[in-house]
Each structure stands twice: as structure tokens, then as C-alpha cells.
Amino acid sequence: MYDETLRGEKETIVSDDGSLTLYSKEFNESYHSPKDGALRESLNKHVIPAFRLQHGKPALRILDICYGLGYNTLATLHYVQTQNLDVNIEIVSPEFDEALVRSLKVFEYPPEFTSLRHIVEALSNDFYYEDEQFKITILIGDARETIPQLLIQKFDIVYQDAFSPKVNPMLWTREWFADIRALCSEDAVLTTYSTAAATRMGLYENGFQLHYYDAPDTRRSLIASPKKIESLEWIDMELKKQRNPHAQSLRDPQ
Ligand SMILES: C[S@@+](CC[C@H](N)C(=O)[O-])C[C@H]1O[C@@H](n2cnc3c(N)ncnc32)[C@H](O)[C@@H]1O
Secondary structure (H helix, E strand, O other): OOOHHOOEEEEEEOOOOOOOEEEEEOOOOOOOOOOHHHHHHHHHHHHHHHHHHHOOOOEEEEEEEEOOOOOHHHHHHHHHHHOOOOOOEEEEEEEOOOOHHHHHHHHOHHHHHHHHHHHHHHHHHHOOOEEOEEEEEEEEHHHHHHHHHHHOOEEEEEEEEOOOEEEEEEHHHHHHHHHHHHHHEEEEEEEOOOOHHHHHHHHOOOEEEEEEEEEOHHHHEEEEEEEOOOOEEEOOHHHHHHHHHOOOOOOOOO
């Protein structure tokens, strides 16, 4: 379990693609896979597959769990701009480390994010940014409390990018995925780096179909959706359960 007293203690790491990330002493884990590279991981495991699968929609609502250094949110904006996509984007992102978000206005992001500087600054100061194409809200507080309050409109994309199930199990339990499922549209796409049996079980028990995803230069990841996605490698969870009858989802403490 994590140690809240160490919240402010972080070290900078240069990841494999040259982009900077941090190491959290609170969770004993880095914010991104140093080997996959912070920017590359964000684009290859989350943004690109999600946008390809949701291609053609005029508006997308995205749940970015959790904000951290904001790579997934910023890589989304970068991707939309560089691909000239005519799409309105609304991003909602929980984060309980308010001091981290406030510090990001001086974080050294990769050059790809230079044109987004004014957005980084607004988010860092106000936890909110809006223009004619983008609307972004950072929900400061515990995601387990803020997420269930969001039942207004459904999300098309979920980036499930919390610290790992081992060090932050509360954001990987069956009950957590039930809250996430309640916020998903029927063709929503959830991306996550965790392919662990417990993650797959937690998603499957909440009605998600599961698929493996292999992107260039990054490790295998998972794409979940209420609907089976024909273009991806579908995981037969009934067969997996037969072969590994002891696999269990993580559960909230009673
Ligand atoms: C792996 S990092 C997210 C990295 C982020 N997606 C990025 O691209 O920079 C996980 C983040 O989750 C936050 N976090 C952990 N538990 C949380 C909770 N219960 N509620 C809100 N935020 C939480 C941590 O403070 C940390 O910033």
C-alpha cells in the first residue's frame, strides 16, 4: 500500500524516448514505463488505438484516469491537432495530488507539447481549460469519490492509467470497474497497460469484452469495450477461466 506522507517526494527520470517522467516514492513506482517512454506509451497504448477505434465521431468524451503529469490528456490534444481532426473533445481527469498538478506549469515536457503551454498553465492554475474545440476538467480529490458523481453523460474513451494494481489496488477492483462501466457508452473503448489476470477478471465481470493490443515499441496492452471489437485480438475469457479457475478480480475491502 502507498504511504501518503511521501506524496511530495518524487524523482525525475529520463524515459527511453527522451521524455521526462517522475518516480513516486509514495507509490514506489514511476508515472510511466521508463522502457516504453512516457510520450510513446501515452500515444501508442492509449491515444492512437482509442482514436482509431472511435474514428469519425464529431465529439468525444474522455475519462483520463488519473491526471498525473497529464501526458495522456496532452498527447490527446497533440494528436487531434497534428492529425487535423475535426472533433470536439471533452476530457475529465481525476487526481488527488493537487500539489503535483500545481507544479506542472514548470515541468519540462517534450517539444511535442510546446504549443500546448497555455493549456498546461491554465490546468495547473485553475484545473480547467476551455476553447472552441477542447474542454478539460481536472477533478481534484479521491477518484473513488469523484468518479461515481459523474453520471451526467457517457464517456466514449477511458484511459485506465493508474499506478499498478500491486501498489494502487483501489483503482483496479471489481467495484471500481463497476463505477467505470456505469459511465461508459455502449461502444466505449477502455485502454490500459495492465494485462494481469485480476485486471481482466475485474473488467470481464462488469460486462467488458477484452482484447490484446500490440503497438510498435511498447509492451502488449489491453483494450476493453462493452462490444466485441472485430479488428482486435479478442480474449476468450470463458476459456481463460477454465484454464485458470483460481484467477480472481481484486475486491474492495469489506
Ligand atoms: C501512473 S500516474 C498517472 C500518469 C498519467 N496518466 C500521465 O500520463 O502522466 C497515477 C496517478 O494517480 C494518482 N492517484 C492515485 N490514487 C488516486 C486516487 N485514489 N484518486 C485520485 N488520484 C489518484 C496519483 O497521484 C498519480 O498522479
